[in-house]
Amino acid sequence: MASTDVDTAEAGLAAEIEVEAYRRLFPLQYYERHLAESVRPDSRALNRARDTTVALGPVTCADGSALVKIGDTTMLAAIKLEVMIPTVESPDEGSVAVDYQMPPICSPLVRPGRSAEAAPVISKQLSDVIMSSGMINLKEFSLVSGKAAWIAYLDIYCLNADGSLFDAALLSAVAAFSHLQIPLVSLNDDGRVITFSEEMKGKPTLEPVNKEKRRLTLASIPFSLTCILHDKYVVSDPTAEEESIMDTHVTVVLDTKGRLISLYKAGGTVLAYTSTFKECIALAKQRVEELSEILSESLSAMDVE
Amino acid sequence: MGTKNLDDRADGRTNNQLRPLTCSRNLLNRAHGSARWSQGETIVLAAVFGPKAGTKKGDNPEKASIEVIWKPKIGQTGRQEKECEMILRRTLHSICLLTVHPNTTTSVIVQVIGDDGALLPCAINASCAALVDAGIPLKYVAVAISCGLAPGGSIILDPTTQEEQEMEGIITLVFPNPPLSVLPKPQSPGEEHINLGVITSLACGVLSVADYERCLERGSAACIKISEFLRRGLQSLSREGSTSTT
Numbered sequence: 001m002a003s004t005d006v007d008t009a010e011a012g013l014a015a016e017i018e019v020e021a022y023r024r025l026f027p028l029q030y031y032e033r034h035l036a037e038s039v040r041p042d043s044r045a046l047n048r049a050r051d052t053t054v055a056l057g058p059v060t061c062a063d064g065s066a067l068v069k070i071g072d073t074t075m076l077a078a079i080k081l082e083v084m085i086p087t088v089e090s091p092d093e094g095s096v097a098v099d100y101q102m103p104p105i106c107s108p109l110v111r112p113g114r115s116a117e118a119a120p121v122i123s124k125q126l127s128d129v130i131m132s133s134g135m136i137n138l139k140e141f142s143l144v145s146g147k148a149a150w151i152a153y154l155d156i157y158c159l160n161a162d163g164s165l166f167d168a169a170l171l172s173a174v175a176a177f178s179h180l181q182i183p184l185v186s187l188n189d190d191g192r193v194i195t196f197s198e199e200m201k202g203k204p205t206l207e208p209v210n211k212e213k214r215r216l217t218l219a220s221i222p223f224s225l226t227c228i229l230h231d232k233y234v235v236s237d238p239t240a241e242e243e244s245i246m247d248t249h250v251t252v253v254l255d256t257k258g259r260l261i262s263l264y265k266a267g268g269t270v271l272a273y274t275s276t277f278k279e280c281i282a283l284a285k286q287r288v289e290e291l292s293e294i295l296s297e298s299l300s301a302m303d304v305e
Numbered sequence: 306m307g308t309k310n311l312d313d314r315a316d317g318r319t320n321n322q323l324r325p326l327t328c329s330r331n332l333l334n335r336a337h338g339s340a341r342w343s344q345g346e347t348i349v350l351a352a353v354f355g356p357k358a359g360t361k362k363g364d365n366p367e368k369a370s371i372e373v374i375w376k377p378k379i380g381q382t383g384r385q386e387k388e389c390e391m392i393l394r395r396t397l398h399s400i401c402l403l404t405v406h407p408n409t410t411t412s413v414i415v416q417v418i419g420d421d422g423a424l425l426p427c428a429i430n431a432s433c434a435a436l437v438d439a440g441i442p443l444k445y446v447a448v449a450i451s452c453g454l455a456p457g458g459s460i461i462l463d464p465t466t467q468e469e470q471e472m473e474g475i476i477t478l479v480f481p482n483p484p485l486s487v488l489p490k491p492q493s494p495g496e497e498h499i500n501l502g503v504i505t506s507l508a509c510g511v512l513s514v515a516d517y518e519r520c521l522e523r524g525s526a527a528c529i530k531i532s533e534f535l536r537r538g539l540q541s542l543s544r545e546g547s548t549s550t551t
Contacts, residue, residue, distance in 0.1 A: 109363065120387040132510050247399075250506075260517055263508040267395030271481065271502020274521060281514055 049237035054298040056179040064180030068172040072162035077172035086149040094141020094149035098127035107161035133222040163239040223291040224253040225284040229270040252284035323463045328538045330438040338439020342431035346421035351431040353439035355411030368403040378417045402442040422465040423451040445481040448528045452520040474510025478524040482532035
């Protein structure tokens with residue numbers, strides 16, 4: 001970098017100081033010089049997302065769980081099913097409760113004792129996206145109409161916050177739902193729902209309410225991509241460092257059928273025009289294909305086991 | 306959208322019609338600036354205190370910082386309110402000239418008085434009017450609008466709570482007010498009247514990309530009307546003056 005032509009005073013200074021010091025002192029200029037070369041400090045192209053892995057079933061005591069890594073951002077999602085009495089308005093439907101936690105281990109910005117500012121916001125966005133996307137048919141959570149239904153407690157823990165938190169949280173949530181197995185239950189003599197276990201097979205009086213362990217059928221799965229807008233550049237899947245330097249973030253959530261579930265841009269110095277949105281949506285489309293492939297690969301790998 | 310009856314909405318509005326707007330400023334004498342903005346039954350009161358010395362830990366001391374406190378009509382601040390606070394703070398952050406008063410904090414307190422749909426846009430409009438009233442240096446004033454996508458594919462503007470529940474998708478858009486809203490629209494075919502950049506965009510529900518673009522178009526057209534109203538209100542000589550339109 002030191003060999004490139006320099007004309008401003010700051011850039012002239014850059015030729016003399018170490019790269020790492022320049023990065024700390026002039027983070028924005030450091031990034032802008034990278035952006036001008038269409039490359040990012042971690043050697044990604046501007047529209048490339050980081051390597052993503054999905055591991056299903058890391059939490060054995062939960063009914064469904066997933067560990068997702070997008071670059072260094074790590075999310076652990078687990079779903080626990082409990083039996084509840086459905087509401088009067090919808091006797092055939094279960095429900096989903098989403099909770100997103102950012103413990104202090106995930107980032108130096110989160111301090112113990114005080115919850116992170118972003119956590120309730122991401123939690124709200126997640127439950128909005130999951131419920132409005134129609135991914136889950138809540139009727140599948142029904143056990144006995146008007147009497148019993150499943151409530152799915154989805155808990156997501158951020159273990160390492162390195163940018164694009166919503167993307168990783170949503171991916172871990174959909175992965176956990178696709179890993180979810182609804183356990184066998186039966187009604188006992190008092191009409192209460194009890195978990196069906198192996199030793200009860202002998203008793204003919206107890207018929208399982210749901211015939212076999214089953215997966216949910218997910219209609220269309222939502223995936224998201226966060227982009228940063230800076231000048232004319234669109235930088236996808238930012239790291240925490242990039243997010244702190246450039247403040248215009250756009251999160252696009254598309255489902256596997258290509259429908260728009262959410263488009264979230266809250267403020268930021270850069271104004272977005274229709275063409276910018278189109279570019280973000282096109283990038284998100286690519287990302288949806290990538291992610292659905294990664295998810296189906298890890299699902300089929302699990303079925304082989 | 307053209308196939309729908311014009312009087313389809315419960316309150317007799319057409320799809321593109323907004324509810325009556327009112328804006329009055331300088332209502333609170335202890336606050337440095339305040340404004341009350343109403344769109345039909347949705348009423349929000351915003352107060353601005355500041356700039357006060359110092360910023361919160363973690364904020365950039367070379368710039369001014371904005372703090373938003375959202376008070377719901379009833380009950381306690383929950384997730385919903387936290388989300389509104391964050392959206393409002395980021396939106397206001399992007400319209401303020403932050404370098405004029407470095408190392409200061411400006412508090413914006415939003416009190417919801419009535420909620421009948423389009424609450425967040427109403428709060429954004431109210432806070433902008435309050436910031437102007439307090440004399441906080443701004444790049445431009447933000448104008449917010451909410452659009453609803455009806456199951457038939459038609460777009461309605463400024464939906465009420467009842468309408469919001471029937472909608473397939475709700476889109477909230479915030480635009481900067483155009484520099485001169487009386488300027489005739491450019492008529493060249495390629496360049497339509499959407500030359501407004503979007504400050505904040507929220508979309509929820511299932512919609513197609515084309516529907517979103519239609520909403521953008523409608524929203525920006527409606528925002529020109531709201532910003533004309535806001536401009537008239539802000540230019541009126543008496544500060545206490547209240548303006549309204551139908």
